[in-house]
Amino acid sequence: MNINYKFHHIGIATKSINKCITFYEKLGYSPSDIKIEPSQNVRICFLKKEDNPIIEIIEELNEDSAISLILKKMGSTVYHTCYEVTDIVAAADELEDSGFRLLFEPKISDTMDNGLFCYLYSVNCGFIELYQKQI
Numbered sequence: 055m056n057i058n059y060k061f062h063h064i065g066i067a068t069k070s071i072n073k074c075i076t077f078y079e080k081l082g083y084s085p086s087d088i089k090i091e092p093s094q095n096v097r098i099c100f101l102k103k104e105d106n107p108i109i110e111i112i113e114e115l116n117e118d119s120a121i122s123l124i125l126k127k128m129g130s131t132v133y134h135t136c137y138e139v140t141d142i143v144a145a146a147d148e149l150e151d152s153g154f155r156l157l158f159e160p161k162i163s164d165t166m167d168n169g170l171f172c173y174l175y176s177v178n179c180g181f182i183e184l185y186q187k188q189i
Contacts, residue, residue: 059137062185063100063108065086068130071097071113078109089165094120098165101128104163110136134173134181142170142186148181160186 067076075085083101091098095118101109114122126132139145142160150156154174163171163185170186 057139057141057148058170059139059145061107061156061182062136062138062183063110064132064135065110065112065181065183066130067114067124067128067133069113069125069126070130071099071111074111074113074130075099077102078111081186083109090115091165096121100165134183136171136183136185138185138187141186142172142187145184146172146174149176149184150178153178154182160184 066074071088078101079085082105083103083106086100088097088099090096094112095115097113097115097120099111099158101111112121114125116122121133124131137145146156146160157173160170160172160182163169166185168186169188173186174182174184176182
């Protein structure tokens, strides 16, 4: 199957979403409202700047957060790239066939217009998020 992977955003795990937003505003980015993604126990803000990639800032809500281990091991850091696809199941299957491990089945995102998202991991490539707009 020929799947079109369109780059969507980079994700940054941070201990302080507000401090991170302040920094990127100085670079000319405009933040979205901060939203909670309950399935991941995180707060999220998307930052946009014309002709630049979208940046997703993610802060843990508690130690059960999806990014807690990353923050403990590395501190604030870029930790994933996200690709928009039209068929998230087919894209996840293709990445699994390439050696990625699906971390969870696609689920609805409260922070990305109720589209579907999932994460995959590869020792060689790190974390990849797939996103499919709401149909």
